[in-house]
Amino acid sequence: MLTTMNHVQDSVPRIRTNSLNALCTLRPDIPHEELQFLIQLAEGQDDQLASRALFGLARMADSHVDAANAIEAALLRGSPNRKLSAIRALPAAGRPIPQQLVSRLGDLLIEDNTQIVSAALEAIGRLGLSAIRLNLIQLNQLAETSADVRLADAARQLIARQYSPH
Numbered sequence: 001m002l003t004t005m006n007h008v009q010d011s012v013p014r015i016r017t018n019s020l021n022a023l024c025t026l027r028p029d030i031p032h033e034e035l036q037f038l039i040q041l042a043e044g045q046d047d048q049l050a051s052r053a054l055f056g057l058a059r060m061a062d063s064h065v066d067a068a069n070a071i072e073a074a075l076l077r078g079s080p081n082r083k084l085s086a087i088r089a090l091p092a093a094g095r096p097i098p099q100q101l102v103s104r105l106g107d108l109l110i111e112d113n114t115q116i117v118s119a120a121l122e123a124i125g126r127l128g129l130s131a132i133r134l135n136l137i138q139l140n141q142l143a144e145t146s147a148d149v150r151l152a153d154a155a156r157q158l159i160a161r162q163y164s165p166h
Helices: 002-007 013-024 032-043 047-060 065-077 080-092 099-110 114-127 129-134 136-145 149-161
Strands: none
Touching: 032 047, 032 065, 047 065, 047 080, 065 080, 065 099, 080 099, 080 114, 099 114, 099 129, 099 136, 114 129, 114 136, 114 149, 129 136, 129 149, 136 149
């Protein structure tokens, strides 16, 4: 794996991307050293590498506390781009997501950045009824108080989903 980690720093974009993709999709588990490497990338200066590393960490968040903590840090303290990457990584991971991270999506519904709020709404919707129910208070607050009609409507649609027969 050391070679794969070295290739993530390669000057050729395709090699970087393919190497990082290999690390992010390791199964059944990822060695500790590689997990820490992904955390470093998620916290690093390169937004593109951080975005992909956050996806890999989201895939591991249900089985590695360090991965969940790194995602949570990006959601809480990251730049707008880093927050967006972390938000989008959660439903894209295709794995169970720890409740603490799902509830962080609801916390983002009060952000001033409409792009972040919109991405959080989309992620909650993609994660399904359990995510909607976990964030119901925040969704109701957004639906009732948002000056952005589009965001308020999106929140109302998510709230209504919990009552639909599907």
